[in-house]
Amino acid sequence: MRIGELAALTGVSRRALRYYEEQELLVPLRLDNGYRVYADDAPTVVRHIVALLRMGFNSDMARSLLPCALGDRPEFEMCEHSRRSFEQRRDELEVQLRHLTRQRDAVAGHLDQLAMCQSSSGASGGSGVSRGSRAAR
Numbered sequence: 001m002r003i004g005e006l007a008a009l010t011g012v013s014r015r016a017l018r019y020y021e022e023q024e025l026l027v028p029l030r031l032d033n034g035y036r037v038y039a040d041d042a043p044t045v046v047r048h049i050v051a052l053l054r055m056g057f058n059s060d061m062a063r064s065l066l067p068c069a070l071g072d073r074p075e076f077e078m079c080e081h082s083r084r085s086f087e088q089r090r091d092e093l094e095v096q097l098r099h100l101t102r103q104r105d106a107v108a109g110h111l112d113q114l115a116m117c118q119s120s121s122g123a124s125g126g127s128g129v130s131r132g133s134r135a136a137r
Helices: 004-012 014-022 042-052 059-068 078-122 131-135
Strands: none
Touching: 004 014, 004 042, 014 042, 042 059, 059 078
């Protein structure tokens, strides 16, 4: 099948398919005229690639996990390598979630302070924050 057919079957753009090829995630045959020809299992391979990239694996990790892919659905054999890779990715996401939670809480705290300043200064008509204090930040 050619790149347009694969793009239509998978919903993945031609550009993304060419990127997957560049990253050696998807390896088509090349005809004499330069056209790419993909194997019959290419839609399944693309689904596995998309699943891995959506989980946040980079191209190198996705490439190393593709041999562990099973069947038509994005499922992976839990060999030692894939288990360690998935656990490491989960741990990275946990760290990112903790950082994001702290950032969200800091922003929420500032919004609460602003709301309190606005409600306490509402009677006097002031903004609750002087121009000088903004410039000092």
